[in-house]
Amino acid sequence: MSVTAAKGFTAAGIAAGIKESGSPDLALVVNRGPRLAAAGVFTANRVKAAPVLWSQQVLRGGQVSAVVLNSGGANACTGPEGFQDTHATAEKAAQVLGHSAGEIAVASTGLIGVRLPMDKLLAGLDKAAVELSEHGGEKAAIAIKTTDTVHKTAVAQGDGWTVGGMAKGAGMLAPGLATMLVVLTTDADVDAPGLDAALRSATRQTFDRVDSDGCMSTNDTVLLLASGASGVTPEAAAFAETVRTVCDDLARQLIGDAEGASKDIRIEVVGAATEDDAVEVGRSIARNNLLKCAIHGEDPNWGRVLSAIGTTSAAFDPDRLNVAINGVWVCRNGSVGDDRDLVDMRYREVRITADLAEGTESAVIWANDLTADYVHENSAYSS
Amino acid sequence: MSVTAAKGFTAAGIAAGIKESGSPDLALVVNRGPRLAAAGVFTANRVKAAPVLWSQQVLRGGQVSAVVLNSGGANACTGPEGFQDTHATAEKAAQVLGHSAGEIAVASTGLIGVRLPMDKLLAGLDKAAVELSEHGGEKAAIAIKTTDTVHKTAVAQGDGWTVGGMAKGAGMLAPGLATMLVVLTTDADVDAPGLDAALRSATRQTFDRVDSDGCMSTNDTVLLLASGASGVTPEAAAFAETVRTVCDDLARQLIGDAEGASKDIRIEVVGAATEDDAVEVGRSIARNNLLKCAIHGEDPNWGRVLSAIGTTSAAFDPDRLNVAINGVWVCRNGSVGDDRDLVDMRYREVRITADLAEGTESAVIWANDLTADYVHENSAYSS
CATH class of the missing domain: 3.60.70.12 (L-amino peptidase D-ALA esterase/amidase)
Known part of the structure; x- marks a missing residue:
């Protein structure tokens, strides 16, 4: 249509x-x-x-x-x-x-x-x-x-x-x-x-x-x-x-349909003081190459989420950050949370929730993982 | 020692x-x-x-x-x-x-x-x-x-x-x-x-x-x-x-010795109005995944350099930008410059020069290419 x-x-x-x-x-x-x-x-x-x-x-x-x-x-x-x-x-x-x-x-x-x-x-x-x-x-x-x-x-x-x-x-x-x-x-x-x-x-x-x-x-x-x-x-x-x-x-x-992607990553930032904070944090997570590689490898590497949050100017206290991957709160209060082995990452959609514990604003950013196919598509010929 | x-x-x-x-x-x-x-x-x-x-x-x-x-x-x-x-x-x-x-x-x-x-x-x-x-x-x-x-x-x-x-x-x-x-x-x-x-x-x-x-x-x-x-x-x-x-x-x-890298990219920004502008532009180029893939593929894709410069707040006129890759000015005045086939990218070090044509300040940023090996090293196991 x-x-x-x-x-x-x-x-x-x-x-x-x-x-x-x-x-x-x-x-x-x-x-x-x-x-x-x-x-x-x-x-x-x-x-x-x-x-x-x-x-x-x-x-x-x-x-x-x-x-x-x-x-x-x-x-x-x-x-x-x-x-x-x-x-x-x-x-x-x-x-x-x-x-x-x-x-x-x-x-x-x-x-x-x-x-x-x-x-x-x-x-x-x-x-x-x-x-x-x-x-x-x-x-x-x-x-x-x-x-x-x-x-x-x-x-x-x-x-x-x-x-x-x-x-x-x-x-x-x-x-x-x-x-x-x-x-x-x-x-x-x-x-x-x-x-x-x-x-x-x-x-x-x-x-x-x-x-x-x-x-x-x-x-x-x-x-x-x-x-x-x-x-x-x-x-x-x-x-x-x-x-x-x-x-x-x-x-x-x-x-x-993103080039070479094997995962669609839904990044939801909640508990933000402002919507701008939520978007800034979401984008920082979305652009972290190390995290994108980890997601490709089905590794719930929440440390890379925290290190991405830490580069932003959003309001948050590092000791109050919480992160869930596919519903499992693997990071609580800026430290080790629930067992990361509980996270099931076999499916194409991966959901990351980052709770800044500062307010009530939120935003959703969509990203993809980083794969060898992405590198191949963008290095093998001019585009 | x-x-x-x-x-x-x-x-x-x-x-x-x-x-x-x-x-x-x-x-x-x-x-x-x-x-x-x-x-x-x-x-x-x-x-x-x-x-x-x-x-x-x-x-x-x-x-x-x-x-x-x-x-x-x-x-x-x-x-x-x-x-x-x-x-x-x-x-x-x-x-x-x-x-x-x-x-x-x-x-x-x-x-x-x-x-x-x-x-x-x-x-x-x-x-x-x-x-x-x-x-x-x-x-x-x-x-x-x-x-x-x-x-x-x-x-x-x-x-x-x-x-x-x-x-x-x-x-x-x-x-x-x-x-x-x-x-x-x-x-x-x-x-x-x-x-x-x-x-x-x-x-x-x-x-x-x-x-x-x-x-x-x-x-x-x-x-x-x-x-x-x-x-x-x-x-x-x-x-x-x-x-x-x-x-x-x-x-x-x-x-x-960066993980999985096959190229060391020396990005020199010249002709900047301020050193801060030069650094901002250099970092934007350094972080552009599409460009990093192109360098890996030995493709002098200067369009990706320009699109990275365009995301910054540095002082420049798009129609006066010049870009050289390994000494060949492949982009002049924001448009097609010398023959890109003249660019020899066989060696590990790749030099990108971006001339903002606005002043006399400069900065050098070092980066690496983006490779399938990088993806592998950062997805195959937690690190």
Whole structure:
């Protein structure tokens, strides 16, 4: 269902020849209206790819009529020529669709520092426009894959309206955001400020709390487009919650398909004085390579959790920290707790609970283990 | 030579049975005076092992007559009982040596969250005291090894005085400091404030700029002991420079023996507006898992360098960044530079130069690549 689950959208995914493998590499998502409202959230990396710089400008107008996405090249660190390539992409899509280039967002993913084969990409847009369909959501989701092993889509229903979406992302998954391209669509009748509020709230609690490998991308883009085709204007809270549900679903799929991972680690920090403290501690745990190796080895090494907590500025007393792994409180009051041999770590999901014993705030961060396969995938060839 | 290169020191290293393997695991370093001045630098981790808490107290007095070091157990996250174990260790050493417990520093390394076998450790101190010798430096350096493949010692000569030292550390190497135990000794006649100034200046530019795997230990301890036995009081600058030389030598040995590493990565950040900016950028590059994998694969993936720089708050313009790998400027002005095929990465040392083009400050950070062997060493068993 993906981006065409909501009424008013068509999509396509084709092989334009950008990838040498001949796999699908170009996706087009078109909003047929009647509304063309949109919001976007982009990477916090200060080194931003050309399509991010372009799309940030487009989103300032609050209107997006179409999104062009390509895999096979990130168009990042490509200088003024790279920005011209993105501009030319939007112009070509505008011409093919009869839209204005200033309302066309562009997103790219792949290797940094390489120019895109523009002849293939522009010719591909002609082909993609012909293939646009109300059933094209799956093909679009497939065309944005890079090292993803599966394509990722999600849908949630409101009362007379729908939110759907697609995502790609497998490596370089980290807060703010994570090498991900995400397009969400809805037929709810919501204006651009309403979309922006719902999207920011949702990403803050979902994509921003996914930290597979601590690495922040130059290309991350999350877009939310509203067609208004359902004719229904939902209550703001219900809409925000539904957007959050779809983002959460996609974020979990990203973690579940992270490069080389064998474990999905759910890190819940509780008893924090503030939510910021909880998030800081969760991220520090999520990024500790030694702990990530231990989890891979199914070793409930809670000492590495404590040493990660100790590097943060969060409020806590080292002698009051408690840590549970898969429900067993292996560390109590900063010291040895229940028998670590009671911890069963055979399954893919591993739950770490860190209790700071300072307050009532909490946060959940998702991470992956560190494996030889991760090293292999990221050292054997450029990506 | 190690800690007994300087006059006025004896040392020993023995197998006390703390390690199940039967390898050496207990070291003793004794300052015979006439001076007993000392300074120390400890982990910045807020979760500190019992021996760190103890030795910080001891160092406040500025006098250390002996250091007890054990491998085979970190005595971290062991609660009040663990602190009592450290206290008992100092008391026993005081009794054996005829010193005051309040002048005996203790350092431990090994698994977190496990109590030490105190019967074996205390009995070992009797044995170690008998073995104390002016030639015992090498044995002491061997006894503090954990996953180190070689023991590490260094010596530098001043004008009539000497600075020598030993270090252990192989994993959890990161700024502030790095799972390391280091004991430096000198026969120069320097008081505690003079030692403190020289040691802080040296560690800031050496051990604090080693970032093998981004993980900060609970046990890091660097001690500098002066016996004054040479009768020479060196000029402060010359003394500080000699201490820095020994620290730099040991720091390089730590990086060269890091767990599972196949490359030593020298990251030099130049053109920074401030030294802090240079250090922040260097650390961000040093900790980027994707880049560390690429270096392992001998792939000059400069895009990953730029994406690491982009996560910092340092002053820079993305369009003016330059990056060289092994002398080839593969990125110029934030975009594609010289041919990456010119980069020769066959050797163990890899040099990355990141030019922020903002000023004249610089810093060097040392890191390692990320390898399947690192994952194996840190997942196959608890450490």
